[in-house]
Amino acid sequence: MGILEVKGVNKNFGGLKALQDVNLSVQEGTVHAIIGPNGAGKSTLLNVLVGKLRPDTGSVMFDGKSVLGRKPHEINQMGISRVFQTPEIFTDLSVLENVLIPCFARRDGAFRMHAFESVAHEGTINEEAEQILADVNMADKRNLHAGSLSRGDKRRLEMAMCLVQQPKLLLLDEPTAGMARADTNNTIDLLKEIKETRPITMAIIEHDMHVVFSLAERITVLAQGTPLVEDTPENIKGHPKVREAYLGEAQV
Amino acid sequence: MLGIGKRDTTILLVVAFMALAAPIILNPFPANSAMAQFNAGYPDLMQRFVIFGIFAIGFNILFGLTGYLSFGHAAFLGAGSYAAVWMFKLLSFNVIPAVLLSIVVAALFSVLIGFISLRRSGIYFSILTLAFAQMSYNLAYSVLTPLTNGETGLQVYTSDPQYLRGEGDPIVTHLFGLEMRAKETLELGPWAFDFSVGYYFCAILMLISFYISIRIFRSPFGLMLRAVKSNNHRLSYTGLNSRPYALTAFIISGAYAGLAGGLLAAMDPLAGAERMQWTASGEVVLMTILGGAGTLIGPVLGAGFIKYCENIFSKINENVLHSWFAALPDGLETGLVWVASKFVGEGWHLTLGLMFMLVVIFLPGGLVEGGQRIGRALRRRRGQDEPGRSAAKEPAE
Numbered sequence: 001m002g003i004l005e006v007k008g009v010n011k012n013f014g015g016l017k018a019l020q021d022v023n024l025s026v027q028e029g030t031v032h033a034i035i036g037p038n039g040a041g042k043s044t045l046l047n048v049l050v051g052k053l054r055p056d057t058g059s060v061m062f063d064g065k066s067v068l069g070r071k072p073h074e075i076n077q078m079g080i081s082r083v084f085q086t087p088e089i090f091t092d093l094s095v096l097e098n099v100l101i102p103c104f105a106r107r108d109g110a111f112r113m114h115a116f117e118s119v120a121h122e123g124t125i126n127e128e129a130e131q132i133l134a135d136v137n138m139a140d141k142r143n144l145h146a147g148s149l150s151r152g153d154k155r156r157l158e159m160a161m162c163l164v165q166q167p168k169l170l171l172l173d174e175p176t177a178g179m180a181r182a183d184t185n186n187t188i189d190l191l192k193e194i195k196e197t198r199p200i201t202m203a204i205i206e207h208d209m210h211v212v213f214s215l216a217e218r219i220t221v222l223a224q225g226t227p228l229v230e231d232t233p234e235n236i237k238g239h240p241k242v243r244e245a246y247l248g249e250a251q252v
Numbered sequence: 253m254l255g256i257g258k259r260d261t262t263i264l265l266v267v268a269f270m271a272l273a274a275p276i277i278l279n280p281f282p283a284n285s286a287m288a289q290f291n292a293g294y295p296d297l298m299q300r301f302v303i304f305g306i307f308a309i310g311f312n313i314l315f316g317l318t319g320y321l322s323f324g325h326a327a328f329l330g331a332g333s334y335a336a337v338w339m340f341k342l343l344s345f346n347v348i349p350a351v352l353l354s355i356v357v358a359a360l361f362s363v364l365i366g367f368i369s370l371r372r373s374g375i376y377f378s379i380l381t382l383a384f385a386q387m388s389y390n391l392a393y394s395v396l397t398p399l400t401n402g403e404t405g406l407q408v409y410t411s412d413p414q415y416l417r418g419e420g421d422p423i424v425t426h427l428f429g430l431e432m433r434a435k436e437t438l439e440l441g442p443w444a445f446d447f448s449v450g451y452y453f454c455a456i457l458m459l460i461s462f463y464i465s466i467r468i469f470r471s472p473f474g475l476m477l478r479a480v481k482s483n484n485h486r487l488s489y490t491g492l493n494s495r496p497y498a499l500t501a502f503i504i505s506g507a508y509a510g511l512a513g514g515l516l517a518a519m520d521p522l523a524g525a526e527r528m529q530w531t532a533s534g535e536v537v538l539m540t541i542l543g544g545a546g547t548l549i550g551p552v553l554g555a556g557f558i559k560y561c562e563n564i565f566s567k568i569n570e571n572v573l574h575s576w577f578a579a580l581p582d583g584l585e586t587g588l589v590w591v592a593s594k595f596v597g598e599g600w601h602l603t604l605g606l607m608f609m610l611v612v613i614f615l616p617g618g619l620v621e622g623g624q625r626i627g628r629a630l631r632r633r634r635g636q637d638e639p640g641r642s643a644a645k646e647p648a649e
């Protein structure tokens with residue numbers, strides 16, 4: 001049994017079959033990549049996992065419990081954090097405040113009335129936030145408006161916001177899109193380090209094969225809403241069906 | 253100091269000084285001079301400054317922090333006033349129970365309206381609040397007459413029971429015997445300054461309200477409210493439930509409105525349905541935006557500014573205008589007076605509308621942004637004198 005078990009999930013948008021009988025099992029402590037051409041349904045699958053969409057049929061079990069019918073914040077509190085394909089951050093707040101919020105969410109749960117304590121006096125929380133900013137090399141940007149950051153920095157910030165929650169399962173939707181090569185490599189190093197030092201499971205969607213083959217232990221190929229194959233990176237590279245459906249277009 | 257940062261302490265002290273010294277600051281012109289009409293240091297007007305300041309401070313906790321724009325907060329102001337007058341009718345003219353009940357009633361009322369309205373966001377939320385407030389206004393006007401005394405308005409009659417009234421208690425609103433209307437007048441040469449009990453009672457409550465709002469702004473709760481405004485999606489995918497955060501902010505701002513309504517009644521024990529009308533709801537929106545929504549001091553400035561202008565502009569009539577333009581040739585004078593008269597007296601709302609448009613277009617951050625721009629310009633000039641000092645880019649407060 002994996003930490004995440006997706007069984008027989010279908011999702012239609014009008015006549016479009018975005019997900020068709022999707023089965024996926026992610027083992028605890030591994031990095032599982034989901035690849036596939038544009039419009040394959042990768043983001044839709046993540047939307048189902050985090051409670052943004054409800055599938056038409058099928059089941060999604062996380063850590064032995066069903067996530068279907070739960071609200072996004074409840075699913076996050078179960079231990080699933082997600083980095084979105086287009087960065088979702090608090091653009092009106094400072095970089096530091098952006099990472100403080102998930103720190104509070106982890107400590108205090110979905111709602112807590114702390115109206116008289118001062119954020120500045122929360123010692124441990126501030127230390128945690130500063131630490132994660134240092135980890136993603138953004139400590140010098142802590143007082144900037146998050147909205148003014150570059151796309152790559154917004155992504156790194158969003159990743160920091162998810163990592164600081166220490167989720168059991170981290171979902172990454174194209175985490176290096178829009179990043180410069182150097183930043184991409186930093187991100188790979190960061191994710192590798194996180195994986196080695198913490199008990200974390202990751203599901204990563206990525207078009208950049210360099211990132212995929214640097215990190216993934218298992219790869220699922222999705223095409224037109226259906227998983228084609230699931231295997232180790234070595235086997236995927238040589239798989240004829242995969243080449244035909246996907247890798248043929250990309251440089252490996 | 254007081255558990256708030258250095259900068260916030262400074263802001264609080266400045267506001268406290270302004271509020272406590274207002275009877276002097278606002279009366280700069282000698283009592284009998286021609287300029288005396290621009291004086292604003294009389295109790296009645298100063299009370300309105302601070303009471304509407306409280307209203308706007310509370311409104312800012314909802315609108316400024318969470319971005320939920322309510323067009324129905326006058327309903328809570330009105331509910332607070334009715335609750336206070338009922339306390340006067342049933343217990344005594346002491347203002348403490350009246351003010352306490354007005355807060356409680358408005359808070360309970362806002363639980364109900366907030367719970368329903370917050371099922372929607374954006375324009376739909378605004379319209380729901382507006383609809384609820386208009387409903388309350390109509391109910392107060394007609395169906396609820398036994399509670400509100402309908403068109404006449406709720407007031408205290410000698411036949412009212414006033415169960416807790418003591419033997420020698422004053423027959424006007426008072427604080428344990430200290431009459432709200434009591435005042436000391438200090439005459440210094442041609443100047444006259446009024447220090448009234450009612451004003452200081454309201455001013456101190458305003459300062460407490462302001463202090464609480466500073467604490468809320470700087471708290472984890474306040475941070476979450478700002479996060480609701482910035483990106484509600486991200487908030488829920490970060491494990492936070494925005495609904496109770498927004499609802500709590502709604503209730504707090506409702507309670508502030510109730511306090512303001514209670515104080516209006518404490519200054520003048522009368523409550524009418526018109527206090528709940530949509531124009532009153534709109535006014536607090538204007539105050540908050542004009543001063544600077546989401547800033548600490550903006551709503552206080554906005555409230556003072558609008559109430560001051562209202563008072564000054566609505567007092568000016570054609571006679572005053574004629575005396576101002578008397579030196580000009582006749583035809584020109586008549587023309588100027590004709591134009592200007594449209595903007596004063598009854599027409600002062602035209603001036604308010606124009607000012608509001610100018611601020612929204614040129615100073616979207618309100619008066620506070622205006623002040624910040626001036627401050628930055630001054631600093632830049634000083635910065636040229638002493639090189640090496642550069643302005644750090646910080647998120648606006």
Ligand SMILES: Nc1ncnc2c1ncn2[C@@H]1O[C@H](COP(=O)(O)OP(=O)(O)OP(=O)(O)O)[C@@H](O)[C@H]1O
Nearest residue numbers: 013016018036037038039040041042043044045085
């Ligand atoms: N909310 C929605 N309503 C209607 N159609 C949708 C919705 N979300 C996704 N789709 C459609 O479902 C299909 C799968 O979209 P999805 O975003 O999951 O693809 P993807 O694999 O993430 O692609 P990409 O690599 O471009 O991000 C697409 O055809 C898309 O247009």
Ligand SMILES: [Mg+2]
Nearest residue numbers: 042043044085
């Ligand atoms: Mg996608």
